[in-house]
Each structure stands twice: as structure tokens, then as C-alpha cells.
Amino acid sequence: MITLKVRDTLQVTEEQEKNWQVAQRINRETRANPQSPYTGKYVGVLHQQVVAVGNTLDKVCDQLDALGDDDQGVAIEANADYDRKVMFWRMP
Amino acid sequence: MPRALWPLQNGQPAVQMELQNQITGVSASRILLADTGAGSQHEPVDLVLGTEDGALFARRFQGRVVSGGAIPGHFEVFTVTIAIRDLSMVRRVNAMIVPIETLPAGFAGIATIRFLDSFTYGNFGQRGHFGLEVP
Numbered sequence: 001m002i003t004l005k006v007r008d009t010l011q012v013t014e015e016q017e018k019n020w021q022v023a024q025r026i027n028r029e030t031r032a033n034p035q036s037p038y039t040g041k042y043v044g045v046l047h048q049q050v051v052a053v054g055n056t057l058d059k060v061c062d063q064l065d066a067l068g069d070d071d072q073g074v075a076i077e078a079n080a081d082y083d084r085k086v087m088f089w090r091m092p
Numbered sequence: 093m094p095r096a097l098w099p100l101q102n103g104q105p106a107v108q109m110e111l112q113n114q115i116t117g118v119s120a121s122r123i124l125l126a127d128t129g130a131g132s133q134h135e136p137v138d139l140v141l142g143t144e145d146g147a148l149f150a151r152r153f154q155g156r157v158v159s160g161g162a163i164p165g166h167f168e169v170f171t172v173t174i175a176i177r178d179l180s181m182v183r184r185v186n187a188m189i190v191p192i193e194t195l196p197a198g199f200a201g202i203a204t205i206r207f208l209d210s211f212t213y214g215n216f217g218q219r220g221h222f223g224l225e226v227p
Contacts, residue, residue: 009146009147009150009151009170010143010146010147010150010168010170010189012153012168013153016153020153020155020156023155024155057171057183057184057185057186058183058184061152061171061184064152071151071152071153073152074152074153074154074155075152075154075171076136076154076155077136080134080135080136081134081135081136082135082136082155082156082157083158084132084134084135084158085135085157085158085159085160086130086131086132086135086137086157086158086159086160086188086204087130087131087132087159087160087161088127088129088130088131088140088159088160088161088162088163088202089129089130089161089162090125090127090129090130090161090162090196
């Protein structure tokens, strides 16, 4: 039973996908505009709306948990660059 | 300052942490390569973990990133709760989940510069070791 539950966590739901699309737009807008109210913040998106803002990932995830979102919300760092390639230089 | 220090693993710097799933109560200790050359401060990736640990410990979907170099591809990022007891630290981090075969041999994953630089890191005068200290 537990195994089924945890395996499901790697399956992205339609709701998570929609929230990610909104979060990605907020992220790009924030990086383009240093005056954005989300600059330097973490932002939680649920039902395609911003529902949480905080200074740490833990705080925003706690706010989403408190809403009983069943992990459907997305919490992003507004200034992080999700479009930039993450490079790993070692040999595999 | 709280400090955690671990012996090098096959001559490479390593960090040891407990991965936790706060829903199922499952936890497991893992040794990750401490790779200051992995990623940068700018991308939202603190750790790289394999799909098996992802299935056990990943929780909240955090989006997708593109990865290059030794781990090329498009990968999803999830929150994972970690604990480092010697630092009295429990927190969520962003973990990129990748196929196990892309991880460095002998390690359960990679701690990127973004994660390592959230601490003071080094050997703290003890050759053959690598450690983290809470700033």
C-alpha cells in the first residue's frame, strides 16, 4: 500500500502541471523585473494562483500543506533560473 | 558552530544525510558526492538523486530543468526532506531525479554547489575528510 503511494509521487498530475506552468511564468517575470514583489521570495502556486509567499522553501511548503493541497501545489524560488542548463562536469 | 565531518569516499568528498518521507515515515541514510562543480547557485537544484530514492522520498513536484555534461537530459525536480543530525538540521531541498546509472559510482547522488554553499564547507584542517558547518 505504501509502495503504491510513494510511486505515485513521481507521476506529475494535471493539476501539478498547470500549477507549474503558472509558476514558470511567475519565475520568468520575476527574473526579468527586479522590482517584482516576488524577488528574493519563494512562491506557492495552487489552482493556478499564488497562495503562499515566504522566505524559505520550508515556509512555503508548510503553507501549502496547511491548505491541505495533497502536494498538488508547486513551490518555486522566484529568482532561480529554471531555464538555465544545470551542468555536471565530472565523468560518469 | 555545529559541524559534521565525514571521511572521503574513494578519495572523493562526501556528505551523509538521512532522507525522510514524512508521510510514510520511511527514512534512509545516504552518502552523496559533494561536488562543488555540479550546477551553480542560479539553478534550483540542491541534490541529484536516483529514481529509486525519488520514488521513496520525493514529495512535491517543483518543475523541470535541463541538465548537461555528465547527466544530459530533461529532468523533474521534487522536494525531499533531509536531516543531518550532527548539524541538528532538518529541511526540504530541491532534488533532481535521474536514472540511477547516471549517478557517480559508489554514491547515492550528488550534493551540488547550491546545497554545499548554504554551509561553510571543507576539511576543517582534517586531511582525508570533508565537512559542513552551519555558518
